[in-house]
Amino acid sequence: MTFLVIIAFGGIALLTIPQYKEQSNKYHEQRLERKQSQLQRSISYVFQNTPMGLNEAELDSVFKEKIFQIADVQNVNFSIYSLDGRLLNSTLLDTVNNKINDSILIKLNQTKELNIIQKTTVNNVQYRSSYSLIFDNFSNPIWILNLPYFDDDNLNSYELNSFITIFGQVYFLILIFAILFSYLISVYITKSLSEIGKKIKQTRLGKTNTKIQIKARSKEVNILVESYNKMVGMLNDSVKKLSKSNKEQAWREMAKQVAHEIKNPLTPMRLSIQSFQKNFDKNDSQIENKLDEFIKTLIQQIDTMSTIASAFSNFAEMPAQEGGKINIIExxxxxxxxxxxxxxxxDSEFKDIQVGIDRTQMVRIITNLIKNAVEACESLDDPLIQVNIKKKKKNVLIHITDNGVGIPLEIRNKIFEPNFTTKTSGMGLGLGMVKNIVSSYDGTISFKSKINSGTSFLISFPIYSD
Known part of the structure; x- marks a missing residue:
């Protein structure tokens, strides 16, 4: 819009200046014609009041007296030449030619009624000279009238400059208004588009996405908003169906794993009870020792079952998101x-970094990862586990690195699954629970591992802001 205003201003200025020059030229032509006509009428009036039958010399004598009177009345200076081009009389004090140019005489002789205009330019100023025939009372040509004229463009130039100045001021105001209007329109439109862009960036497959609640005046933006909201609705439906299907599959796998883990301690408990029942002899001198051993075996298997139940219960409760903020360093x-x-x-170079996460959940994350790192380094002579916390832009990064045995390549894509484990006991819920907690607080977790060189986990949380 601003560009169009500038183009329009330039176009009008380019058209206006030549038009003004054309009008000025026509004005001078018409003005010269009027002055020439007035002089011809005044000279004709003198002829009408002059006695008939005077010769050329007597007429020259008469006009020597009248020529200055005519010049004063008409407020112009002029010259009179003979038909052969010689100067007879003139009211000009200087810059008068004693003889007319031969080409002018030829043109006047060819057509008796012709009015000849000669144009000359001196110091970028245009001069006009009008040559016309003077006729006596019998319509016979007797003299040649020369009327010099100077193109005075001061008034026209002033009017043109005034017009351009006013025109420029008006267009400057229009330009300012156009810029402000364009800015407001762009802000209004880009506000809607920014909101749409923000929502699109926030769109995730694994969570419920919100629709855009704006009413734009632009039809195109409204169509875009409606299309996005329709897509979000379909995506949310798909996410719910997929989530439900995944949850059902996960719980089926979990039930199988729980049943398998519970059977493990039940089998030795059954065998112990059967063996105790078969070999029980109340008269045996070692009966108390055997009874103590039997009870310890049962208690150990019961503790194993309790551990399995607790692990499953803790995972099932996730994510139990609590509000508040903590100093993650402390x-x-x-x-x-x-x-x-x-x-x-x-190690951390910071003393205080505030993160919006429940303290208990953060402890569970650190405890699980450090426990895994300790177990990965058990067989090493010189184990090392490093925990480092840094800032990166608006996030806090937690690095937990060990020099343990590393994670085999074939199982790396499974370690965050809730029922996956490489251990001979336990539910394998640790890393799955950690990933659940981290995700519930808008965080991310990733890892790098190299066999016999160690593993490094990276956790990222957004820094808390009021």
């Missing part, structure tokens, strides 16, 4: 104090 340090291993090193 909380991580406290979580590491429960481990007695001297090869665990905690």
């Amino acid at each position: 909380t991580t340090g406290l979580a590491l104090k429960i481990f007695k291993e001297k090869h665990i090193i905690f």
Whole structure:
């Protein structure tokens, strides 16, 4: 819009200046014609009041007296030449030619009624000279009238400059208005588009996405909003169906794993009871020792079942998201104090980084990852576990690195599955629970691992802002 205003201003200026020059030229032509006509009428009036039958010399004598009177009345200076081009009389004090140019005489002789205009330019100023025949009372040509004229464009130039100035001021105001209007329109339109872009960036397959609640005046933007909202509705429906299907499949797998884990301690419990029943002899001198051993075996298997039940219960409760914020540096340090291993090193150049996460959940994350790192380093002579916390833009990064045995390549894509484990006991819920907690607080977790060189986990959380 602003560009069009500038183009329009330039176009009008380019058209106006030549038009003004054309009008000025026509004005001078018409003005010269009027002055010439007035002089011819005044000279004709003198002829009408002059006695008939005067010769050329007597007429010259008469006009020597009248020529200055005519010049004063008409407020112009002029010259009179003979038909052969000689100067007879003139009211001009200087810059008068004593003889007319031969080409002018030829043109006048060819057509008796012709009015000849000669144009000359001196110092960028245009001069006009009008040559016309003077007729006596019998319509016979007797003299040649020369009327010099100077193109005075001061008034026209002033009017043109005034017009361009006013025109420029008006267009400057229009330009300012156009810029402001364009800015407001762009802000209004881009506000809607920014909101749409923000929502599109926030769109995720694994969560419920919100629709855009704006009413734009632009038809095209409204169509875009409606299309996005329709897509979000379809995506949310698909996510719900997929989530439901995944949950059902996960719980079926979980039930199989729970049943398998519970059967493991039940089998030795059954065998122990049957063996105790078969070999029970109340007169046996070692009956008390055997009874103690039998009870310890049952208690151990019951504890194993209790551990399985607790692990399953803890995972089923996730994510239990609590509000509030914590100093992640302090909380991580406290979580590491429960481990007695001297090869665990905690380092951070910051004293306080606030993160919006429940303290208990953060402790569970650190505890699970450090426990796995400790177990990965058990067979090493010189184990090392490093915990480092840094800032990156608007996020806090937690690095947990060990120099353990590493994670085999074939199982790396399964370690966050809730029922996956490489251990001979337990539910394999640790890393699945960690990923659940991290995701519930808008965080991410990833890892890198190399066989016999170690594993590094990276957790990222958004820094808390009021």
